[in-house]
Amino acid sequence: MxxxxxxxxxxxxxxxxxxxxxxxxxxxxxxxxxxxxxxxxxxxxxxxxxxxxxxxxxxxxxxxxxxxxxxxxxxxxxxxxxxxxxxxxxxxxxxxxxxxxxxxxxxxGKLVLWSAKPDFVDAEGRVLAGKAYEHLAIANPKLAPYGAAGVEVLKARGLYDAVAPRLVTAESIAQAYQFVSTGNAELGFVALSQVAVPGKPAQGSYWLVPSALYGRxxxxxxxxxxxxxxxxxxxxxxxxxxxxxxxxxxxxxxxx
The missing domain is CATH 3.40.190.10 (Periplasmic binding protein-like II)
Structure with missing residues (x-):
């Protein structure tokens, strides 16, 4: 029992x-x-x-x-x-x-100007004003805040009118990153979080855009x-x- x-x-x-x-x-x-x-x-x-x-x-x-x-x-x-x-x-x-x-x-969020090519982007972003690139990827500024921030940077630098013909508009910042990573654009405005992934070496080269050049x-x-x-x-x-x-x-x- x-x-x-x-x-x-x-x-x-x-x-x-x-x-x-x-x-x-x-x-x-x-x-x-x-x-x-x-x-x-x-x-x-x-x-x-x-x-x-x-x-x-x-x-x-x-x-x-x-x-x-x-x-x-x-x-x-x-x-x-x-x-x-x-x-x-x-x-x-x-x-x-x-x-x-x-x-x-x-x-x-923090904005960067990024290239998949090492040493292509300088520490002050002067490459934007040059002729070393044909395409600049940017997320649709009407849909994506990072895209709107990229437009602000170009205007703050007095470059928007000159660069506008080279802009490649992406649906999202993920697509903007893809355009650059695949070489369809030499440069792109993306988020720092996309290129500075913890535990992984940074790909290519980038300029951390000063926060004074775009809205928070x-x-x-x-x-x-x-x-x-x-x-x-x-x-x-x-x-x-x-x-x-x-x-x-x-x-x-x-x-x-």
Whole structure:
């Protein structure tokens, strides 16, 4: 009888343990995230530790913030927007498409002029005024804040009219990077986070554009109305503010 009682207690403990484990899995959720292309790399790193800590998984779409704005207005099922600016999240809140008070700045973006060729870009960006290149890639300034910042730099340097015929407009900053990396453009305005990847040697050459030459790229995240009742969406936004997530943000060269 005693052996049977011990066996029953062990069996009951195993069943209860299984139920607890199953409950933990059941509480793990999924969140649909729209992320600005410049932050796709850092988010991939953050997603690993976020999933390990919470069990929640991310379903990520990367692209231009302006394009996401249009898609969200049209009813796209994104639950969190991690934008490349602060204006888009504010507009979504004002339009009732995002939760009021949920938007916050997770990073300050930094712009670089980049070439896949070593020693092609000098430390002051003087190459912009020369004739050593035929094409300059830039993200669509109407959709991508980094593209708008690139236009600001050209105008601040008094080069916009001269350089305009050489501009190659990309749909997003990811595509602008692709144009340069494949050699379809000798130069491109991209994010520092795309060329200064932690743990990897910098590719080519770049000029870190002085912040005085373009408006502050304040990047905000916001909880969309579609994710208002999703605990995983709220948990992701909380995690973005955490020390581990901010350490990744800093490692990729963003400011706070």
């Amino acid at each position: 005693m052996k049977r009682a011990v066996f029953l207690r062990q069996g009951l403990a195993a069943i209860l343990g299984g139920l607890v484990g199953f409950a933990g899995v059941a509480h793990a959720g999924e969140v649909q995230v729209a992320v600005a292309a410049n932050f796709a790399g850092p988010l991939a790193r953050i997603a690993e530790s976020f999933t390990a800590a919470t069990g929640h998984k991310l379903v990520v779409s990367a692209g231009a913030t302006g394009k996401f704005y249009t898609q969200i207005q049209a009813g796209a099922p994104f639950e969190v927007l991690i934008a490349a600016d602060d204006e888009t999240p504010k507009k979504l809140v004002a339009e009732g498409l995002a939760v009021a008070g949920s938007n916050f700045t997770y990073a300050i 790229i304040r990047q905000d995240a916001v909880l969309l109305k579609t994710g208002e009742k999703n605990a995983a969406a709220a948990a992701l936004l909380d995690y973005l503010k955490s020390a581990p997530a901010q350490a990744v943000v800093e490692a990729y060269g963003y400011g706070h």
